[in-house]
Amino acid sequence: MSSTSPKDRLLDTLAKKRVDRPPVICTGGMMNSAIVDVMTKTGHTLxxxxxxxxxxxxxxxxxxxETGFENLGIPFCMTVEAEVLGSEVDFGSLACEPKIAxxxxxxxxxxxYRDISSMLQVGRISQVARAAELLALRHPDQPVIGSLTGPVSTAASLVEPLQFLKELRKERESAHRVLEYVSNFLIGFARVLVDSGATVICIGDPTATGEILGPRMFDEYAVTYLNKVIDGIHATGVPVLVHICGEMKAVKPSIPLLHSDAISADAFVNLKLLKQEYSQLTTMGNLSTILLESGDPEKVIHRTETLLREGIDIISPACGLSTSxxxxxxxxxxxxxKEA
Amino acid sequence: MQNRNLTADDHFKELAEAVVEMDEERAVAAAHASLESGIDAYDAIQQGLSAGMERAGQLFEEEEYFIPELLMCSDAMYAGLEVLKPHLKKTAGSRGTVVIGVIEGDTHDIGKNMVRIMFETGGFNVIDLGRDVPPQRFVDTAIDSNADIIALSTLMTTTMDGMGTVVRLLNEADIRQGIKVMVGGGPISPGFAKRIGADGYAVNAAEAVKVARELVAI
Known part of the structure; x- marks a missing residue:
């Protein structure tokens, strides 16, 4: 049995200190593991x-x-932000996650544009914050990860997404203004979570991918505003994880520009090569959620061992888990x- | 573009370029100019606007263009199309009917919308069910509209199961033979497509049209 607490192990990993083995986590938010099995077993349901x-x-x-993930992750959706900003949310069901209606x-x-400090008082923000507080109190050895929807995705949840994507080119001034606004709101939300006891903040920004935006707009918008939010969170002294969805190829040179303390990637990204190319990166990932869903523990063990052998710093699912x-x-x- | 000396090819080229250059106003002007020169509206659409869209699709595949650029190209194409459509002498023969949508549980429809646009510009009649669509609705709509293809998209691993359900429902309704199913989206792989019994897989919107053309040609 190791004497390091999961919380210290994660924080040490993010601080680039030596650790006995990588943490194995599932952040919540976009990458939550509120699977049906857990809900039926525990009776705590969505x-x-x-x-x-x-x-x-x-x-x-x-x-x-139930899962053995070495963290507590909240919330279980990507709609807390959009709801507060005013979009209509469909809260889904036990097996189906909430989405923007x-x-x-x-x-x-x-x-x-609305006043940010008053927005932080409404919607589910206080409930997520209170949950972080309860979890930090009840599980002092575990990291509490507060999950945030990234600025580009949040903006695309506030403005009709196809129009939004075009306007990133056509209406740059207004687009930047919206992202500035959304980023300030996200920093405010993250600070509420940190004040309530969140150990780490994880940002998932599925609209901000190289595949969707291409390298130029990824730099102009995703890197700029992710960094703005990360810097705002860093000011509170808390580390930040960023998950980049999809194929990373088109934007790979931009990845080291992100100020986050670790980079999480999708299953088809070769984290070993990414690490070789940019040795300064702390890598997180990237066990295929399709593999996890397919239900073959042997293959999962094999793949996990490969990730460990390759020196991936934090082991985690590569994307959102299927509820089945x-x-x-x-x-x-x-x-x-844990046996490593 | 009022120049009467322009050849039909010049007009086609101007229309195509307006699309590739994402310029709506230029596409509208080029459409008017081609009509004034007596170019057949159908030819202007096919050899001008559609050719431009095809080139845009190529640039997308080459990672020169990305989603925002492709969307703006399609806006330019539709702008030109609005001008030309009323002048169509005959309704262009459709390549087939496609029922498209994002599987229930997923509201990410950027990819699906791209595929729809590429289908439309590629000459297909498209019925778009939107996002978050229950599997049964795909099947019902396909039957009602006598569709050739059901195109399913998802961006989330959490909703991939629904794709298999559509194939199963088609089998149960005993209409599997007449309707091809194609799938795509972030987490989907050719292997997954095969496993659930889909007829086609496309990695992106530009390829989706090519796959669809092959599927209906069989």
């Missing part, structure tokens, strides 16, 4: 746990306990890391 701090904390603790504005030019993923495969993953 969609109820999206709304109330006690239930949210109980489900997060249940996930931690309708974006509030048709164009970046029509966005109505079985506990067996997840356990195979977390046990393999």
């Amino acid at each position: 969609p109820e746990a999206h709304f109330e701090a006690g239930r949210m904390a109980d489900l997060a603790a249940g996930i931690h306990h 309708r974006e509030l504005f048709p164009s970046v030019k029509s966005v109505v 993923t079985s506990l067996d495969t997840i356990r195979a993953m977390t046990d393999t890391v």
Whole structure:
């Protein structure tokens, strides 16, 4: 048995200190592991746990306990931000995660700017914050990860996304203004989570991919505003993880420009090569969620061992888990890391 | 572009370039100019606008263009199309009907919209069910519209199961033979497509049209 607490192990890893072995985590938010198996076993279920701090904390603790992931991750969706900003959210069901039903504005030019400090008082923000507080209190040895939807995705949840993407080119001034606004709001939200006890913040920004934006706009928007949010969180003294969705090829040279303390990548990204090319990066990932869902623990063990051998710094699923993923495969993953 | 000395090819080239250059106003002007020169609207669409869109698709595959650029190209194409459409003498023969949508549970429809645009510009009649669509609706719509293809998209691993469900429902309804199923989207692989019994897989919107053409040609 190792004497290092999971919280210290993660923080040490992010501080580039030597650790006995990589942490194995699942951040929550976009990459949450609120699978049906866990919910039926623990009785803590979605969609109820999206709304109330006690239930949210109980489900997060249940996930931690059942899966073996060495963290507590909240919330379980990517809609807390968009809801507060005013878009319409469909809260889904037990097996189906919440999503934006309708974006509030048709164009970046029509966005109505509201006061950020008053927005931080509404929606589910206080419930997520209270959940972080409960979890930090009840699990002092575990890192509490607060998950944030990244600035580009949040902006694309506020403004109709296709129009938004075009306007990144056509209406640059207004687009930047929206991203500035959204970023300031995200920093505010992250600070509420940090004040409530979040150990680490993870940002997932699925619209900000090289495949969607291309390298030029990835730099102009994704790198700029991710860094703005990261810097704002760093000012509180808390480390930040960033997950980049999709194929990274088109934007690879931009990845080291991100100020985050670790970079998480999708399954088809070769983290070993990324690490070789940019030795300064702390890498996180990237066990295929398709593999996890397919239900073959042997293959999962094999793949996890490969990631460990390759020196990936933090072992984690590569993307959002299917709610029908079985506990067996997840356990195979977390046990393999812990036995390393 | 009021120059009467321009050949038909010049007009086609101007239309195509307006699309590739993402210039809506230029596409509208080029469409008017080609009409004034007596160019057949159908030819202007096919050899001008569609050719431009095809080139844009190529640039997308070569990673010269990305989603925002491709969307703006399609805006220019539609702008030109609006001008030309009322002048179509005959309705262009459709290559086939495609029912498209994003599987239930997923509201990411950027990829699907790109595929729809490429289908439309590629001469298909497209019925877009939007996002978050239950599997049964794909099947019902395909039957009602006598569709040739059902095109399913998802960006989330969490909703991939629904794709298999569509194939299963088609089998159960005993209409699997007449309707081809193609799948695509971030987490989808050719292997997954095969496993669920889909007929086609495309890695992106430009390839989706090529795959669809092959599927209906069989």
